[in-house]
Amino acid sequence: MTRAIGEIGLSVKRLQMRHHREGNAALAPLGVSLVQWDALRHLHRNPEASLHDLAQLTFQTDQSFGTLAARMIDRGLIERMPGPGRAIRHRLTDKGDAIRAEGQQLLGEVLERSFARLTPDELATFDALLIRLLS
Numbered sequence: 001m002t003r004a005i006g007e008i009g010l011s012v013k014r015l016q017m018r019h020h021r022e023g024n025a026a027l028a029p030l031g032v033s034l035v036q037w038d039a040l041r042h043l044h045r046n047p048e049a050s051l052h053d054l055a056q057l058t059f060q061t062d063q064s065f066g067t068l069a070a071r072m073i074d075r076g077l078i079e080r081m082p083g084p085g086r087a088i089r090h091r092l093t094d095k096g097d098a099i100r101a102e103g104q105q106l107l108g109e110v111l112e113r114s115f116a117r118l119t120p121d122e123l124a125t126f127d128a129l130l131i132r133l134l135s
Helices: 005-030 034-045 051-057 062-074 094-114 120-134
Strands: 078-082 088-092
Touching: 005 034, 005 094, 034 051, 034 062, 034 078, 034 088, 034 094, 051 062, 051 088, 062 078, 088 094
Parallel strands: none
Antiparallel strands: 078 088
16 A cells, blocks of 8 residues: 655655764764765865855755855865855865765765665666656
């Protein structure tokens, strides 16, 4: 018997929260949270992105990303650069990029453990279904 749609949605949220909780625990030795690491990841992938673009990529408001960026600048993880007009651009420092790369490995391990119960075929099906739902 198929579970109710609400229960399926709740299971998706529970999996997301488990990844968030375990991701934060894995990143703690690096001194960053999952939210901070995600900002480093998006800066790496989008080096010319504006503060507004980065806020959208990280599911934050412009103001909250600005606050996050200021804290990361103070820690030497990112730095501000002038952009066109009044745009504020950021880039990774060497320290920030090293933490991003190490965090990528740690989070990969978290996800490997999380999805280990699925066979390769089940994982491919799950991925295809997620892509379809998000399209």
